[in-house]
Amino acid sequence: DGGITQSPKYLFRKEGQNVTLSCEQNLNHDAMYWYRQDPGQGLRLIYYSQIVNDFQKGDIAEGYSVSREKKESFPLTVTSAQKNPTAFYLCASSIGLGGGEETQYFGPGTRLLVL
Amino acid sequence: QKEVEQNSGPLSVPEGAIASLNCTYSDRGSQSFFWYRQYSGKSPELIMFIYSNGDKEDGRFTAQLNKASQYVSLLIRDSQPSDSATYLCAVNGEYGNKLVFGAGTILRVKS
Numbered sequence: 001d002g003g004i005t006q007s008p009k010y011l012f013r014k015e016g017q018n019v020t021l022s023c024e025q026n027l028n029h030d031a032m033y034w035y036r037q038d039p040g041q042g043l044r045l046i047y048y049s050q051i052v053n054d055f056q057k058g059d060i061a062e063g064y065s066v067s068r069e070k071k072e073s074f075p076l077t078v079t080s081a082q083k084n085p086t087a088f089y090l091c092a093s094s095i096g097l098g099g100g101e102e103t104q105y106f107g108p109g110t111r112l113l114v115l
Numbered sequence: 116q117k118e119v120e121q122n123s124g125p126l127s128v129p130e131g132a133i134a135s136l137n138c139t140y141s142d143r144g145s146q147s148f149f150w151y152r153q154y155s156g157k158s159p160e161l162i163m164f165i166y167s168n169g170d171k172e173d174g175r176f177t178a179q180l181n182k183a184s185q186y187v188s189l190l191i192r193d194s195q196p197s198d199s200a201t202y203l204c205a206v207n208g209e210y211g212n213k214l215v216f217g218a219g220t221i222l223r224v225k226s
Contacts, residue, residue, distance in 0.1 A: 034214070038122070042218040043159075053163065058213070090158055100166070102207050103148060104214060106158040 002027045004107035011112045013078065013085060019022050021076045021110045030062030031097050032074035033104065035090040036060060043090065049074055050097055079110065086114050119206050121217035130226045134191040138204030138217055141185070148180055148187045149205040152198075155217065159203055162189070194224045 004025045025032065031050050035043040045058030049068040052104045063082025068074055074093075078085045089110045094099035118141040128134045132209040136150075147166050151159035165171045165187065177190040187206075191198055201219040 018174075032122060035216075040218070042216040077163055097213070100147070100208065101162055102214065103149065103161065104205075105161065106151075109158045 002086055004091060004105060006066050006107040006110050008110060009019070009040075009108070011110055012030055013091050013112060016080045017095050018077055019112070021078070021089055021112070023074045023107055024072055024074060024077075024078065025107075026093075027093055028071075029093035030071070031094045031102075032068070033092040034064070034066065034074070034076045035086045035092065037088040037090060044069075045110075048077065053108075085112055087112060109112075119129060119204055119215050121202075121218035121220045124221040125189040126220055127221050127223045127225060128194050130193050130196060130224055132222055133225075134194045134198065134222055134224070136189040136191075136202050136204075136220050136222065138188065138206075139186045139188060140204075140206045140215075142206070142215075143182075143185065145182075145185075145206045147207040148178070149207075149214065150178060150187075150189045151205060153201045153203055155200075160164075162202075191222075192220075196224050196226045198222060199224050200213060 007022045033048040034046040042058050046064050046068040049055035065077045091107040092104040094104045120139045137164045149164045150162045153159045160226045163173050171178045173194045178190045201221050204217040205214040
């Protein structure tokens with residue numbers, strides 16, 4: 001089965017701690033994305049990557065970091081600099097970034113809570 | 116800043132009725148338009164996309180696009196309680212631009 005997996009489903013962060021959220025896809029998609037969703041709000045783009053070893057900041061990148069060492073994987077690290085990290089984090093992928101290839105498919109999400 | 120606006124709702128319709136969800140966007144250069152459904156606590160799932168002016172039908176769902184007026188709508192015929200969810204509109208611009216999501220409209224279908 002092709003799809004996107006995210007782990008863990010729930011993640012608890014202590015004060016001053018960095019945590020990493022996993023995102024893996026076996027759809028052979030080139031582009032991957034990380035979004036943050038707060039209650040009652042839409043999706044806000046954190047980072048995206050069009051190709052391996054390349055990524056760009058989205059609208060709310062401060063306090064987050066990513067890597068794209070493999071086509072299948074796009075992990076997101078929430079650093080201690082992110083002061084309000086409690087949210088639902090969604091990973092998505094698409095064939096490309098436009099020209100009819102931009103349809104995004106989402107993983108099941110990770111809910112991050114601060115202790 | 117490109118914007119996508121949706122009425123937050125909730126929009127309440129009786130079972131079997133037509134639900135009409137609307138979305139307006141600010142970027143005249145936008146070229147592709149998407150509707151996603153999101154159940155509470157779950158991730159968004161794609162319902163349909165539309166690129167050209169007019170209507171596109173898929174089962175009980177019809178997407179309508181009017182680029183001149185900069186709005187896109189989603190009609191759900193024969194609404195069912197299982198359609199109760201938040202519906203997200205997403206818009207893309209020129210090649211290389213990212214999807215911009217609206218905040219979503221909550222739909223409640225009452226049996």
